[in-house]
Amino acid sequence: MRAANIRNLKYKDKLAAQRLRRLKLKIFFIAAAAAALLFCVVYLLFFTPWLKINAIALEDLSSEHQYELSEVIEGHINRKIAGIPIGGNIFFFDPDEISSEMMDRFTFLKGVSIEKDYPHGIKIRAQEREAEGIWCVQEKCRYFDSEGVAWGEVPPSSGFLLLNIHDQRNAGKTPAVDKRYLKAIQTVIPALSNLDFKTKDAVIPAGNSMEFNIVVSDLKSGATYPLQFSLDSDIPGQIKVLQIFKNQKIDKSDFLPRYVDLRFDGRVYYK
Template structure:
């Protein structure tokens, strides 16, 4: 009997039970929960209730309101991460939208974008105001203004203005004028190569301050306007000023304006009193030693 029992144990081995674990079940449940969560997020993210659809724009004076609306709608189109609309209230970044609008419309100086739950957007902006007209002189055939012997000033007619832009008091270029003929704004002419784009600062505060002060002093002391200020690589230490009186002034960039203005006033009221209309240019770079030239005449000192 013992032999038979041993033999049966050898012939019929006990089968090992399968140890079932819940791993597969857990994996399936996690997958279902993730899918449900994503579906719920997609559903709530796409609800019309909190899609920004009401846009209020205030402060625009010359910028077309329809263009602003179209640009905002364009910026709010599309989706984040393939399923969240960019117009979704909670995902919309007001600061990013304001920066994008400022980049698209260089004439915007300041902008504030505010969201109002659940679907409103309030855009308030301040436009840049024209201060000067800036023109880049593509070509300039002027002689060099050398020291100590001054020569004729650069002829503005000898240069060709290839690009002109409106510039605000911050020195930021923001718009191309339709025409510069008879412009009511003073001009800055520059023959140095510039690499810039609309919305960038192109004129330094130092130059703008000089132009503004010179314009005020000329108007107050001599009752003459300032038409243009030339920055030329031929005269890196000096400015060339075109006045409303039809003559030019050559002044040093680091010279006190009240000093050369006093010398100019004295010259115009004495030696050139009856010849102002004949003056071509006046060189005020050498203190009390003033050089001037009458139209069609030779250079003289005063």
């Protein structure tokens, strides 16, 4: 049996302990350096003005809508994660996410684009929907555009600047555009203008009759009365019948009806 050298074993244990201590110190200094570097990066990115958003430009928007969009932008800029103001850094600002949120939230927008203007700016260009008329349920009214998208809350309009559509079917509910009726009314209005009628209002009566009335003013006689149309009948056909009837009867100066009913194919009723 070979005798062990106790002195050599103690020396080797001491050497291994020194190596382990040096390894731990090395790991500690590397970790400390990495933490210091991370701290510097975080500080430079989020706590210095180098990449901080401090200018927001809003274009092609009314002052009221500028305020609403600014609130969304400010909310994102002030966003923090674990106390770090990540939202205020232009590098981490996500234009696609915010523009998508705006389109979902604000129906008055037809389109919006957001661009970064390095190093500190954000540019927002928006296209607002153009009001074609006002859709009302009792005293609750909203703007609507040619696509039938509704937005806002407005009082009923008087005069001829905007078409008022009074939906009497859904009393007490938030005005919602019925695109079946809107499409038919959009077909009728230009045709009435060509026949020297000025449109005042449109009315969708309560019930399920599928009819709608257009209140018109005859530019020749000055008389005002409703024209009754129906979705169950051919709209262009009803307009054609109205044109014939106008040439034969309405254009006479003594024609002052209470209403003209065009709901039945090829026939006109009036009183």
